[in-house]
Amino acid sequence: MKQHFCIVGAGIVGLATARALAQTFPDSRITVIEKEAAVAQHQSGHNSGVLHSGVYYPPNSLKAQLTRRGYRLLLEFCDQQQIPYRLSGKLIVAQDASELPQLEKLYAQGKQNGLQCELWEPDQFHEQEPYCRGIRALWVPEAGVVDFRRVARALQQxxxxxxxxxxxNTTFLRAKEYPDAVEIATSQGEMVVDGFIACAGLYADVVAQRSGIAVPARIVPFRGEYYTLVPDKQYLCRGLIYPVPDPRFPFLGVHITRGIDGEVHCGPNAVLAFAREGYRWSVVRPSELWQTLRYSGTMHLIRRYWRTGVAEVVRSLSKRWFYRSVARLLREVAPEDLQRNGSGVRAQLLLPNGQLYHDFFFKHRRRMLHVLNAPSPAATASLAIGEHIVQFFQEVLAG
Ligand SMILES: Cc1cc2nc3c(=O)[nH]c(=O)nc-3n(C[C@H](O)[C@H](O)[C@H](O)COP(=O)(O)OP(=O)(O)OC[C@H]3O[C@@H](n4cnc5c(N)ncnc54)[C@H](O)[C@@H]3O)c2cc1C
Known part of the structure; x- marks a missing residue:
């Protein structure tokens, strides 16, 4: 009998999951529902466009496993679909001796994850990036850039x-699970399906709660803002230049990226957004902001990291402060070389004790599965995340 699956969310994870289902259950019918007028309107269309290789993630984590596999699957898909990508490689650069232990840890982890990576002295990394500042760098050749919005459109097609x-233009309202089916209500009507998967990004916890799933944590929106280098300064970066990340946070720090369009982007920072889809300071949704602020996890996070939070707000409001983060990585850049250029909002799972959950996280019942944390590099890992989700349904439907 034909199985019918419903997926909420036409971001790259929802679309990749739909593809994996279609490949595994060739006779199935798949309906993806999306509240916006087009695919990839949120995280999947507002990101750094970096193909991550998996260097940052502990070897036993889902992130490490699914990023390594997702990277390979994505390159194959891009080749099949003639989507351009560029494997420019990445430099992660230590600015002073205090950052060397963390850089060496990343190097060891990269090796454990099966990556080719090398520690380079300045004379070596200046051949790659002549304007890059730093005392030592980790060179990761398997990193690159792609336009994930284009990947999402190809998956849609x-x-x-x-x-x-x-x-x-169809909003998911609620779902109810029965032993052999799931009943779904949307803004355009109801449907009964054999399996239901939620890939709702910034609304992942809300969609789960409306499906009767108890969520152990909350999604908190962190906006990341970008600047672009003016055209006559774009020679300052050839590929990808990253700082050594602070291991306490899942964010990678303001980095410099030559995108697939040839433009050089600087960012993103990380500030708490006043709405789940709050792409600017002026976008405020009082009910969402209130939910975020009264959540115990937010209180713990603010108490623990208020200094970092204040510094992030200052860097967001002051171009000069943002410039300092760029100038730490690049020589010969001046404040007037930076032009503001858009933002993205990360859906980040925050635990009640104030810990930011780093790994991918899924919660399932018999016939439904919710993607509750798919932050960076879930765009790179999307095709492998899709496979991972489908394994669950293979087991359920076989049993
Ligand atoms: C600033 C930034 C930079 C990043 N950089 C990178 C990078 O360089 N490389 C990388 O691999 N990853 C990166 N990421 C992460 C990556 O973009 C995300 O992990 C990935 O796009 C998540 O995809 P998704 O499909 O889960 O979410 P989304 O793309 O957000 O899609 C979720 C969809 O669900 C829909 N939806 C929500 N609620 C409902 C509802 N009730 N009814 C119907 N539809 C609903 C939304 O409209 C949305 O389209 C970055 C993210 C950000 C924000």
Missing amino acids: WLLDRGHQILT
Whole structure:
């Protein structure tokens, strides 16, 4: 009998999961529902466009496993679909001796994750990036850039070509699970399906709660803002230049990226957004902000990291402070070389004790699965995340 699956969210994770389902259950019918008018309107369309290789993640984590596999699957998909990408490699650069232990830890972890990576002295990394500042760098050749919005559109077309449905302008309202089916209510009507998967990004916890799933934590929105280098300064960066990340946070720090379009982007920072889809300071949703602020996890986070939080707010409001983060990595850059250029909002799972959950996280019942944490590098890992989710349904439907 034909199985019918419903997926909420036409971001890259929802679309990649739909593709994996279609490949594993070739006779199935798949309906993706999306509240926006087009695919990839949120995280999947507002990111750094970096193909991550998996150097940052502990070897036994889902992030390490799914990023390594997702990276390979994504390159294959881009080749099939003739989507341009560039493997420019990445430098992670230590600015002073205090950052060397963390850099060496990343090097060891990269090796454990099966990556080719090397520690370089300045004369070596200046051949790659002549304007890069630093005392030692980790060179990771397997990193690159791609336009994830284009990947999402190609996934959409792949699904449509095989007769599957993507219902845009359709908001998920609630789901109820029965032993053999799931009943779903949307803004456009109801449907009964055999399996239900939620890949709702910034609303992942809300969609889970509306499906009767108790969520142990909350999604908190962290905005990341970008600047672009003016055209006559774009020679300052050839590929990807990253700082050594602070291991307490899942964010990688303001980095410099030559995108697939050839433009050089600087960012993103990380500030608490006043709405889940708050792309600017002026976007405030009082009910969402109130939910974030009254959550115990937010209180613990602010208490523990208020200094970092204040510094992030200052860097967001002051171009000069943002410039300092860029100038730490690049020589010969001046404040007037930076132009503001958009932002993205990260969906970050925050535990009640104030810890930011670093790994991917899924919660399932018999016939439904919720993606509750798919932060960076979930765009790179998306095709492997899709496979991972489908394994769960294979077991359920076989049993
Ligand atoms: C600033 C930034 C930089 C990043 N850089 C990188 C990078 O360089 N490389 C990388 O690999 N990853 C990066 N990421 C992470 C990556 O973009 C995300 O992990 C990935 O896009 C998550 O995809 P998703 O499909 O889960 O979420 P989304 O793309 O946010 O999609 C979720 C979808 O669900 C829809 N939805 C929500 N609620 C409902 C509802 N009730 N009904 C219907 N639809 C609903 C939303 O409209 C949305 O389209 C970055 C993220 C950000 C924000």
